[in-house]
Amino acid sequence: MIRTEQLIAQRGDFTLGPVNLDLGADSYLILLGPSGAGKTLLLETCMGLIPSKSGNVWLNGKDVTRSRPEQRHISYLPQDLALFPHLNVRENILFGAKRRHIDNSLTEDRLNNLLPLLELRNIIEREDVSSLSGGEKQRVALARALLPQPQMLFLDEPFSALDATIKRQLQVKLREINQQLGVTILHVTHDQEEAFMLGEKIAVMIHGKLCQLGSRDDIYYRPETLDVARFLRNQNIFDMTLEEVLPGGNMQKGNGIKLMTPGHERAQKGQRFAAGIRSEEVVIIRPNKPLGPDLQENLFHANVVDILAFGGTHILCVKLQESEVTIDVELPNCAMRDLGYAIGDDLQICLRKRSLWTIPLN
Amino acid sequence: MLHRDTAFKISMLLPLVLLIVYFLLLISSQSSFFSLTVFFDQLSRGDLRSAVTLSLFAATISSLLAIVIAIPSAYALARIHFPGKQFIDTFIDLPMILTPIALGTLILMSWNTSMGRLLSNFGITLPFTVAGVVLAQFTVIVAISIRMLKSTFEQINPRQEQVARLLGCSAFGSFRHVTLPLAKRGVMTAIILTWARAIGEFGATVMVAGTAKGQTATLPSSIYLAMSAADLPKAVTLMVILIGISLLVLLGVRVVLEHKP
The missing domain is CATH 3.40.50.300 (P-loop containing nucleotide triphosphate hydrolases)
Structure with missing residues (x-):
C-alpha cells in the first residue's frame, strides 16, 4: 500500500x-x-x-x-x-x-x-x-x-x-x-x-x-x-561477554554474574553483548514452592534496597548478593500486598532465559 | 490593599482621561468657527465637493490596489521561504519609515527619467493628475497593508491549509477555501485602516499631484490651502467632514473586530 x-x-x-x-x-x-x-x-x-x-x-x-x-x-x-x-x-x-x-x-x-x-x-x-x-x-x-x-x-x-x-x-x-x-x-x-x-x-x-x-x-x-531498549523503558540492562556457546543458549558473563541467554546467530566466544529483561518479567521465587523447568537457571539471591509505588504497581529495587548489580522487579499491587516485602528483605529471583533479550555490541 | 488597588487604577486611568479631555478640547475649540449655515453653504461649493469626491474615489482605488498587492505579498512573507526574504521583509517597511514628502519626491523624480519620459510618450502621465493622487496614496499605504496582513496570515494555523490540501484542494483552492475565509477579519480591518490612512494622506499627494482646485486637490490638501488663504469657514467645514469620515471608519473597524468569524 x-x-x-x-x-x-x-x-x-x-x-x-x-x-x-x-x-x-x-x-x-x-x-x-x-x-x-x-x-x-x-x-x-x-x-x-x-x-x-x-x-x-x-x-x-x-x-x-x-x-x-x-x-x-x-x-x-x-x-x-x-x-x-x-x-x-x-x-x-x-x-x-x-x-x-x-x-x-x-x-x-x-x-x-x-x-x-x-x-x-x-x-x-x-x-x-x-x-x-x-x-x-x-x-x-x-x-x-x-x-x-x-x-x-x-x-x-x-x-x-x-x-x-x-x-x-x-x-x-x-x-x-x-x-x-x-x-x-x-x-x-x-x-x-x-x-x-x-x-x-x-x-x-x-x-x-x-x-x-x-x-x-x-x-x-x-x-x-x-x-530501542532504553526508549521502551527496559531498566535492567547488563553489559556481558559471551563465555560459552551451548546447545540451549549462550553462557554470558559480566558485572560479576553469569547468565544463560537465548542463542544468537553467529555469536562468538569473547563477543560483547547487551542483555536485558523487562522488570515485569523478573520472577520472584516464593520459598517452599516447587520450581518449574524454565526456572532452573539464572537464579539469584538478592536484597530489597528500595521500593517505589506507582498507580497499579510497585517496583522493587533488588541488589544481587553475588555482585553490585541492581535489578528492578515490577509487581502488581495485589502481589505486593500478599508478599509484603520491605526494604532489607532477602528474596530469590529468576531471570528466565526466554524473557531475556540480547543485542550484540559493536 | 483595596486603597492600593484603587490608587493603581486611578494612576492608569488618569493619563487616559487627560488625553480624551485634550482631544475634546481640540475638537470643541472649532465650534466658535463652525455654524451649520456656513457648513451647508460651503458644501454647495464645487471645489469643496470635488475635493471630497476625489478623496473618497482616490482612497478607495488606492486602498483596493494596495490590498490586491498586499494579500499575496503578505502571504509570501508569512509562509514561503525564499532567498533574501529577511532583506525584502525589511525593505518593505521603507515607505513606513520615510516621510510621505520624501516618498512623493521619489515618485516625482522617477518620472523625470528615461522610463518616465517613455511612459509619457505613450500618454501615461502621473504628475499632477488624479492617477498621481492614487499612486501617491498607494505608495504610502501598501507597506502598512502588507505588515497588517502578514501578521494576520501568521496567526492562521498552517496545519489547516495542509489538511485542506490533503482533502483535495490545490494550493490556490486551499488559499481560497481556508486561508482567505480565516483571514477575512484581518483583511477587512486592513482595508478600512489603509483606506483611512489614504484619505488623510497629504505629503506624498501634494508632491506628486499638486493642489489644483477642482482637479487634484484632496480633503487634506484643501484644508492646507484654505488655511493658507485664511479661509477659516472652509477649513473648518473640511475638517468636520474629515473627522466624520474618521469616526465612521473607526466605528467600522470596531464592528468588524467584534463580529465573530
Whole structure:
C-alpha cells in the first residue's frame, strides 16, 4: 500500500532517514518514538507537504514522490485536529467530499455510515465547531478525514490532548474503523501504552532513523538496538561477554554474574553483548514452592534496597548478593500486598532465559 | 490593599482621561468657527465637493490596489521561504519609515527619467493628475497593508491549509477555501485602516499631484490651502467632514473586530 525507499528529508539541521518502510493494505502501523525523533517529518514527506531530499514514496504501486499532496489521496489527522473554524460541523465533515467533487448521494450514504460509527448524530447540526468538547472535535476531524475514503489515514498524536477515558473510547473506535472500513492507518505516537494497544505492527523511530519494525511482542520483548531498549523503558540492562556457546543458549558473563541467554546467530566466544529483561518479567521465587523447568537457571539471591509505588504497581529495587548489580522487579499491587516485602528483605529471583533479550555490541 | 488597588487604577486611568479631555478640547475649540449655515453653504461649493469626491474615489482605488498587492505579498512573507526574504521583509517597511514628502519626491523624480519620459510618450502621465493622487496614496499605504496582513496570515494555523490540501484542494483552492475565509477579519480591518490612512494622506499627494482646485486637490490638501488663504469657514467645514469620515471608519473597524468569524 505505502512503501518508502531510501527516503531522506531535511528540516533545518535535522535529517530524517534513510527510511525504508513497507506497509500493506488494511494494516495498522504504529510509528512510535520520542519527541523530536522525526515522526511527523516522515508523515509530512510521505504526504508531499515537504519535498524529500532523496528516495521515493510509492502508494499502491505508483511512485508519488513528485505528486502534489491532493493527488496522493491520503487523509491526515494532525495533533491539533485543524478543524476549520469558519465552517459548521456538517461543512467541516463534508469539506473533502466537496473538494473532490464526490456525488451528493454517495456523500450522503457515506455520511450516514459514519454518523453512527463515530456517534455524530447529536452534533452534526452544530454551528460552531469551537463549542465542541475535545472528544467531539476528535470525532468530527476523524469523520472529515474518512468521508473521502482515502487510500491511507495518517494520524499524528491524535489523542495527546484528551483525558484518559475519552482517549480509551477513541482508541477502541479507531480499531473498529480500521476493521470495518478497511482503511490502512499509519499512526504516530510517543505513548507506548497506546502503541502496544493499537498497533498490529510497530515501527520505532529514534533520531530520524527507523530502528526497528516488528510485531508488538518483537518490539516489546526483543529490542534490536540499545536505543530501542532504553526508549521502551527496559531498566535492567547488563553489559556481558559471551563465555560459552551451548546447545540451549549462550553462557554470558559480566558485572560479576553469569547468565544463560537465548542463542544468537553467529555469536562468538569473547563477543560483547547487551542483555536485558523487562522488570515485569523478573520472577520472584516464593520459598517452599516447587520450581518449574524454565526456572532452573539464572537464579539469584538478592536484597530489597528500595521500593517505589506507582498507580497499579510497585517496583522493587533488588541488589544481587553475588555482585553490585541492581535489578528492578515490577509487581502488581495485589502481589505486593500478599508478599509484603520491605526494604532489607532477602528474596530469590529468576531471570528466565526466554524473557531475556540480547543485542550484540559493536 | 483595596486603597492600593484603587490608587493603581486611578494612576492608569488618569493619563487616559487627560488625553480624551485634550482631544475634546481640540475638537470643541472649532465650534466658535463652525455654524451649520456656513457648513451647508460651503458644501454647495464645487471645489469643496470635488475635493471630497476625489478623496473618497482616490482612497478607495488606492486602498483596493494596495490590498490586491498586499494579500499575496503578505502571504509570501508569512509562509514561503525564499532567498533574501529577511532583506525584502525589511525593505518593505521603507515607505513606513520615510516621510510621505520624501516618498512623493521619489515618485516625482522617477518620472523625470528615461522610463518616465517613455511612459509619457505613450500618454501615461502621473504628475499632477488624479492617477498621481492614487499612486501617491498607494505608495504610502501598501507597506502598512502588507505588515497588517502578514501578521494576520501568521496567526492562521498552517496545519489547516495542509489538511485542506490533503482533502483535495490545490494550493490556490486551499488559499481560497481556508486561508482567505480565516483571514477575512484581518483583511477587512486592513482595508478600512489603509483606506483611512489614504484619505488623510497629504505629503506624498501634494508632491506628486499638486493642489489644483477642482482637479487634484484632496480633503487634506484643501484644508492646507484654505488655511493658507485664511479661509477659516472652509477649513473648518473640511475638517468636520474629515473627522466624520474618521469616526465612521473607526466605528467600522470596531464592528468588524467584534463580529465573530
